[in-house]
Amino acid sequence: MTANTPAPVRTVVHLVRHGEVHNPDGVLYGRRAGYHLSELGREMADRVAEYLAGRDVTHVTASPLERAQETAEPVAQSHGLPLGSDDRLIEAGNVFEGKTFGVGDGALRRPGNWRHLTNPFRPSWGEPYIEQVVRMMGALGSARDAAAGHEAVLVSHQLPIWIVRSFVERRRLWHDPRRRQCTLASLTTFTYEDDRIVSVGYSEPARDLVPPHLLAGAKPVKGKSKAFGA
Numbered sequence: 001m002t003a004n005t006p007a008p009v010r011t012v013v014h015l016v017r018h019g020e021v022h023n024p025d026g027v028l029y030g031r032r033a034g035y036h037l038s039e040l041g042r043e044m045a046d047r048v049a050e051y052l053a054g055r056d057v058t059h060v061t062a063s064p065l066e067r068a069q070e071t072a073e074p075v076a077q078s079h080g081l082p083l084g085s086d087d088r089l090i091e092a093g094n095v096f097e098g099k100t101f102g103v104g105d106g107a108l109r110r111p112g113n114w115r116h117l118t119n120p121f122r123p124s125w126g127e128p129y130i131e132q133v134v135r136m137m138g139a140l141g142s143a144r145d146a147a148a149g150h151e152a153v154l155v156s157h158q159l160p161i162w163i164v165r166s167f168v169e170r171r172r173l174w175h176d177p178r179r180r181q182c183t184l185a186s187l188t189t190f191t192y193e194d195d196r197i198v199s200v201g202y203s204e205p206a207r208d209l210v211p212p213h214l215l216a217g218a219k220p221v222k223g224k225s226k227a228f229g230a
Helices: 039-052 065-078 129-146 160-169
Strands: 010-017 057-062 084-085 151-156 187-193 196-203
Touching: 010 065, 010 129, 010 160, 039 065, 039 129, 057 065, 057 129, 065 151, 129 151, 129 160, 160 187, 160 196
Parallel strands: 010 151, 057 084, 057 151
Antiparallel strands: 010 187, 187 196
């Protein structure tokens, strides 16, 4: 950079996964309405707000689903900002919405499910990974522009967050869901210089509140699917 070249504008966008959801029936809720944060989830949301309280946040928006909006509310309130909604941050579409689909529930033995499990690279059971990348990159770019020179907070869902991070870090998009580094109420942070992402960070301000079977790399527990907290 020469003396006459302006310094790049540095903008930080935090992509937050929502907190724990009240889901007593253990269904894969996906994009379904009516799934709100549990009491523990609200505590997680408050923890995220505390973690970001001293940051230069000027823009807060979230997926339109209740659990995401409720996670974003304490952050917006603590910074005196309006809370926006962006459909591009929504959960990935999944044909198994409304069903149980966890370890030990027999889902993989049901013939009716087999036709949806033919291509894990696309994947065949839901929204294509590349479509998730396109919409999530668009949401990140809009937040970067809205908060130029400052910081933005976006609240979304595990799979879209992990997929866009994998794309930015040039990893393959198909993966083992158990290995996603995207715990409840975690932050995946993208730092931009002008319109270029120069680094990706990760933090878990509510890690001590997360049930052990939902942590990245945890051994699956019968009857407790990690997909429930998507």
